[in-house]
Amino acid sequence: MVLCPYVFLLIRHDIPPLRLQPTEVASIHWVPLRALLSPSQRTYESQDVAARMTQGRNGVVQHIVRVMLGPMRFCAIDLVPSETLHASSVPDTATDASRDLPSNLRYIKTVLSSSGTYKIRSPPLLLWGLTLGVLIDLLYLFPPHDAFDVWTYPTFSPPDVRFVLWLFSYRFRKAKQEKLRSGNDEVRLVIDQHSEGMAALNDWSFRSRQAGSESPKTNLDGNTPTPSNRKNHLGASGVSLMLEGYYDVVRHAVGATMIARCTSIIALAWAIFRKKIR
Amino acid sequence: MSSDGIVSKALPGDLYNILQYLYQHPYPFVPSPPETKKRASVTLILRVRPTYTDWPPLGAYSGAGEPDVLECLENFFEQDWVRAGDPEALFIKRTSRKGDRWGGHVALPGGGRDPEDEDDQATAIRETMEEVGLDLRPQAGNAIPVGSLPQRVVTTSWVGSRTQTSWLFADRFMP
Numbered sequence: 001m002v003l004c005p006y007v008f009l010l011i012r013h014d015i016p017p018l019r020l021q022p023t024e025v026a027s028i029h030w031v032p033l034r035a036l037l038s039p040s041q042r043t044y045e046s047q048d049v050a051a052r053m054t055q056g057r058n059g060v061v062q063h064i065v066r067v068m069l070g071p072m073r074f075c076a077i078d079l080v081p082s083e084t085l086h087a088s089s090v091p092d093t094a095t096d097a098s099r100d101l102p103s104n105l106r107y108i109k110t111v112l113s114s115s116g117t118y119k120i121r122s123p124p125l126l127l128w129g130l131t132l133g134v135l136i137d138l139l140y141l142f143p144p145h146d147a148f149d150v151w152t153y154p155t156f157s158p159p160d161v162r163f164v165l166w167l168f169s170y171r172f173r174k175a176k177q178e179k180l181r182s183g184n185d186e187v188r189l190v191i192d193q194h195s196e197g198m199a200a201l202n203d204w205s206f207r208s209r210q211a212g213s214e215s216p217k218t219n220l221d222g223n224t225p226t227p228s229n230r231k232n233h234l235g236a237s238g239v240s241l242m243l244e245g246y247y248d249v250v251r252h253a254v255g256a257t258m259i260a261r262c263t264s265i266i267a268l269a270w271a272i273f274r275k276k277i278r
Numbered sequence: 279m280s281s282d283g284i285v286s287k288a289l290p291g292d293l294y295n296i297l298q299y300l301y302q303h304p305y306p307f308v309p310s311p312p313e314t315k316k317r318a319s320v321t322l323i324l325r326v327r328p329t330y331t332d333w334p335p336l337g338a339y340s341g342a343g344e345p346d347v348l349e350c351l352e353n354f355f356e357q358d359w360v361r362a363g364d365p366e367a368l369f370i371k372r373t374s375r376k377g378d379r380w381g382g383h384v385a386l387p388g389g390g391r392d393p394e395d396e397d398d399q400a401t402a403i404r405e406t407m408e409e410v411g412l413d414l415r416p417q418a419g420n421a422i423p424v425g426s427l428p429q430r431v432v433t434t435s436w437v438g439s440r441t442q443t444s445w446l447f448a449d450r451f452m453p
Contacts, residue, residue, distance in 0.1 A: 001316040004398040010325035011341040019411025237428040
């Protein structure tokens with residue numbers, strides 16, 4: 001499947017109220033870009049991938065994999081919306097899940113909470129995966145063009161798997177970083193040149209453009225932009241580039257770790273057995 | 279970059295820059311790979327939120343009847359309330375349903391392409407209208423299309439395909 005993201009800008013601050021389709025959309029959230037660009041909102045999300053790894057085969061194998069590996073951890077951004085709208089008539093629109101608690105438990109919760117007042121906290125809104133990939137493609141266009149620095153490769157929680165994966169993927173990651181950096185430098189160049197060509201942006205005086213300095217319109221060869229105009233920087237989604245081939249490495253690392261674990265267990269069992277029969 | 283809670287003065291300017299750049303440098307069309315002809319679109323909808331001290335005046339620029347996107351962008355970003363405003367993006371949280379693996383996840387409005395959609399952008403506009411009731415067609419006067427982000431091939435398989443990029447995430451677009 002090919003995913004195509006399109007960017008739109010609302011040019012009115014007073015659009016009509018949104019009508020949410022309850023079967024598809026539980027809520028919508030407007031999130032400031034500065035929150036997305038802020039390092040303090042970075043976190044991770046865990047997803048069970050056992051079914052994916054075993055390709056849906058054999059429930060027992062899947063279960064074993066799930067127990068041995070745990071969930072996969074993906075980098076995520078914790079969204080702090082400025083505005084939220086919930087769809088009507090959808091069960092999970094209730095933000096106060098504690099209403100289900102009996103009243104004495106609720107009381108205890110209130111007493112224990114630090115400020116003494118009851119805090120309603122809905123589950124965090126985590127932006128991760130494909131959607132995060134799309135956002136990063138936009139965010140890295142913002143100076144200082146470092147959105148990719150905060151993207152981390154998916155990994156697992158058990159320390160041995162993580163270490164082996166880190167080891168196996170070291171060269172792979174470095175190579176990707178280099179590739180990204182060269183693409184990034186081009187972006188930086190093009191975007192910064194673009195902004196220099198528009199003196200207006202620096203001093204907010206659109207009318208005081210120097211005669212002869214290039215306005216964005218004169219940069220166009222034709223009336224409508226075509227792909228041939230494009231100076232290809234990364235040319236493709238940055239996150240896609242970073243991930244391409246990564247899951248091969250993951251499979252190898254996981255396989256190696258499992259073998260190492262089994263070997264250690266067998267060796268340990270053998271050692272204990274030998275000690276016992278002495 | 280600004281710290282949290284403080285509106286960054288540079289951000290609307292950076293955004294203007296970037297949107298012009300996106301409009302003038304469209305990403306290439308990625309053809310469907312032989313193994314699947316499915317295509318899906320999502321919309322990244324941006325807006326500028328006015329601050330308390332710089333509220334849009336009555337009769338603020340609405341872009342009505344302006345066919346040229348660059349002209350529209352210039353008029354829009356010229357306004358004082360935009361220069362002082364806070365750029366934002368729209369996210370949706372999918373409905374949780376039994377058996378729906380992607381229920382409850384944060385996503386962008388969008389969905390799979392139907393045969394009657396003229397192109398991928400038309401899919402994006404149609405899906406957004408259906409899911410959140412926002413009319414993104416130029417004639418509706420709410421928004422302007424400023425461009426696209428890179429198209430990408432996604433696959434649900436970990437094995438075999440050279441593009442194992444976003445394997446985990448394609449499901450919700452599958453029927």
